[in-house]
Amino acid sequence: xxxxxxxxxxxxxxxxxxxxxxxxxxxxxxxxxxQNRRVKKPVVDRYANDILNGRWKADTAEFIKxxxxxxxxxxxxxxxxxxxxxxxTFFHIAFDVDDSVFSVLDTGSNRNAxxxxxxxxxxxxxxxxxxxxxxxxxxxxxxxxxxxxxxxMTNEQLVLEYYKDEEKWQKIAKKAMAWYxxxxxxxxxxxxxxxxxxTFELYGEKADDFMDMLCSGNNISNNSISxxxxxxxxxxxxxxxxxxxxxxxxxxxxxxxFINEIHGTKVLKYSPDKEGIPRLSKIK
Numbered sequence: 489x490x491x492x493x494x495x496x497x498x499x500x501x502x503x504x505x506x507x508x509x510x511x512x513x514x515x516x517x518x519x520x521x522x523q524n525r526r527v528k529k530p531v532v533d534r535y536a537n538d539i540l541n542g543r544w545k546a547d548t549a550e551f552i553k554x555x556x557x558x559x560x561x562x563x564x565x566x567x568x569x570x571x572x573x574x575x576x577t578f579f580h581i582a583f584d585v586d587d588s589v590f591s592v593l594d595t596g597s598n599r600n601a602x603x604x605x606x607x608x609x610x611x612x613x614x615x616x617x618x619x620x621x622x623x624x625x626x627x628x629x630x631x632x633x634x635x636x637x638x639x640x641m642t643n644e645q646l647v648l649e650y651y652k653d654e655e656k657w658q659k660i661a662k663k664a665m666a667w668y669x670x671x672x673x674x675x676x677x678x679x680x681x682x683x684x685x686x687t688f689e690l691y692g693e694k695a696d697d698f699m700d701m702l703c704s705g706n707n708i709s710n711n712s713i714s715x716x717x718x719x720x721x722x723x724x725x726x727x728x729x730x731x732x733x734x735x736x737x738x739x740x741x742x743x744x745x746f747i748n749e750i751h752g753t754k755v756l757k758y759s760p761d762k763e764g765i766p767r768l769s770k771i772k
Contacts, residue, residue: 502582502583502584502585503582503583503584504551504580504581504582504583505580505581505583506546506578506579506580506581507578507579507581508576508577508578509567509570509576509577509578509579509581510570510576511570511571511573511574511575511576514567514568514570514571515571517554517558517560517567518560518564518567518568518571520558520559520560521558521559521560521564526602526603526606527564527565527568528565531565532565532568532569532572533572535565535566535568535569536568536569536570536572536573537573538569539569539570539573539575539577540573540575544577546577546578546579546580547580550580551563551579551580551581551582552566552567552579552580552581552582553581553582553585554581554582554583554584554585555584555585555586556584556585556586561585563579563581566579600617600643601617601618601621601643601646601647602614602617604617604643604644604646604647605617605646605647605650608647610647610650610654611658611661612658612661612662612665615661615664615665615677615678615681616650616657616661617643617646618676618677618678618682619657619660619661619664619677619678619681619682619685620641620646620649620650620657620682620685621640621641621646621678621682622678622679622681622682622683623681623682623685623686624641624649625640625682626682626683626686626736627686627689629765629767657685660681660684660685660688661677661681663681663684663696663699664677664680664681664684665677667680667684667699667700667702667703667704668680668703670703670704671702671703671704671720672721672724674720674721674723674724675703675720675735679732679735679736680699680703683699683736683739684696684699686768687743687768690768691747694746694747697709698713698743698746698747701713702716702717702742705717709746710742710745710746710749710750710751710753711751711752711753711754712741712742712745712746712750712753712756713742713746715742715753715754715755715756716738716739716742716756719738719756720735723735733765734758734760737758737760737763737765737766738756738758740766740767740768741756741758741766742756743768744766744768744769747769748769
């Protein structure tokens with residue numbers, strides 16, 4: 489296994505060095521990094537404090553990774569900490585790393601999907617990943633919270649899904665933000681955009697009508713929508729919150745009443761144990 493890894497590194501011509509990175513050199517690396525992801529100030533502050541107080545460990549096998557094009561794929565916060573602390577610090581650096589590995593590096597708390605979207609220059613990078621993830625989960629009956637972690641989209645998959653139809657997703661993001669603001673930010677853009685993307689895919693402009701009524705409260709044609717609005721507004725100020733899966737269940741039930749023109753609903757109820765997970769129904 490070790491021989492295979494060494495051979496691969498030779499073929500990729502990556503270079504590994506331990507370097508004393510001065511604040512000037514760190515700035516040079518960062519300036520060349522024209523596609524920086526969002527810098528998390530608390531992380532930089534923590535690293536800088538460790539450097540200043542002699543707690544920073546250089547030999548941890550955690551490499552700063554710099555691509556063939558000079559992009560800092562991994563290590564931006566460490567370089568920012570050197571600048572902030574104004575203290576030369578030793579780091580192990582891997583040079584000439586393939587740019588394509590960015591989306592699979594540090595996919596935990598240090599690098600999220602929004603970082604991957606930002607580095608690629610995608611507009612609405614703060615809302616599109618969660619919106620696409622919600623759409624995917626909703627479309628494939630995957631839990632939007634909690635379990636089914638192995639079925640959730642990776643950062644790379646989210647980016648690929650976006651590139652299938654960039655214009656569509658940008659339009660959805662724009663509409664979702666407008667509805668989000670008109671509904672006093674009661675439902676998150678990911679929920680609004682993900683639900684809208686799926687219903688528009690299946691039912692076309694009926695999805696626009698539904699979201700307009702739900703989020704604006706104007707020209708409501710089905711009482712279930714009024715009931716859902718009241719429930720969501722009440723939840724916003726309540727100490728005991730409705731979970732996202734339950735909100736989604738209520739929204740699906742409301743949609744089904746709307747699309748099938750079922751009027752006269754006086755109470756919007758949902759019993760998970762008795763009803764199971766509601767699905768979008770076909771127009772009768």
